Amino acid sequence: MFRQPQRIEPQPGQESVWDYPRPPRLEPCSKRIQIIFNQITLVDSRKTYRLLETSHPPTYYIPPEDIKIEYLHPTNKQSYCEWKGEANYYTIIVEDKQVINGAWYYPNPTPDFAAIKNYLAFYPSQMDECYVDGEKVTSQPGDFYGGWITSDIVGPFKGGVGSWGW
Numbered sequence: 752m753f754r755q756p757q758r759i760e761p762q763p764g765q766e767s768v769w770d771y772p773r774p775p776r777l778e779p780c781s782k783r784i785q786i787i788f789n790q791i792t793l794v795d796s797r798k799t800y801r802l803l804e805t806s807h808p809p810t811y812y813i814p815p816e817d818i819k820i821e822y823l824h825p826t827n828k829q830s831y832c833e834w835k836g837e838a839n840y841y842t843i844i845v846e847d848k849q850v851i852n853g854a855w856y857y858p859n860p861t862p863d864f865a866a867i868k869n870y871l872a873f874y875p876s877q878m879d880e881c882y883v884d885g886e887k888v889t890s891q892p893g894d895f896y897g898g899w900i901t902s903d904i905v906g907p908f909k910g911g912v913g914s915w916g917w
Contacts, residue, residue: 756806759905767905768806774834775804777812777864784811785882786873789845793819793878800867804834806909808891808898811883812856812870823871828852835864841871850877855897875899 761767780801786794796817801809823841830838836859840852854873857864874897875881876890883901891898893910900908 756907759907761905765903765905768803768808768908769906771803771805771807773805774863775802775807777802777866779866780811782884783882784813785880786813786875786878787880788822788843788850788878789848790879791819791822791845793822793843793845794873800870802867802872806906807896808900808904808906808908810872810897811899812867812872814870818871823854826852830855832857834861835867836861843873843877850874853877872897 758767758769777800780799781797784794784796784799785792794813794817796813798814798817800812802812803809822843822845824844826840826842828840832838835857838855838857841854843850843853854871856869856871857867858869860868875888881888881899883899886901889900891900891908891910896910898908
């Protein structure tokens with residue numbers, strides 16, 4: 752039985768993921784994004800894009816020049832997004848630690864998402880630490896989505912148990 756989630760009312764300075772659009776919206780973001788994996792800072796950028804979609808915390812897309820790309824290795828995995836097109840994946844390897852298919856990108860995104868061509872997104876649940884302007888991120892529930900939850904984002908968030916019918 753479908754049950755509509757109870758929207759959390761945002762406080763001043765917060766955003767509700769239920770106010771985000773569908774289809775999703777892409778917007779430039781100048782907040783400092785950092786990703787740490789096995790004691791290596793893989794990402795440090797202020798030139799990212801945020802993808803905002805109803806019921807999902809933002810996903811950040813990072814330009815390749817702000818990533819220590821030597822730790823990323825292409826895989827054969829591909830997936831398809833109805834909005835952005837076909838995605839390719841990277842396995843992240845830093846010394847003895849690895850995450851298979853832990854980052855993805857769109858080599859030929861649809862026209863509405865052309866700005867993120869070859870920009871990478873990372874699953875925060877698979878990294879040691881992810882930060883937005885110095886605030887440690889909580890990952891979106893579940894293992895399908897790559898949303899980044901910070902104190903200025905309220906849900907409930909799709910991805911957890913029982914949320915697939917939303």
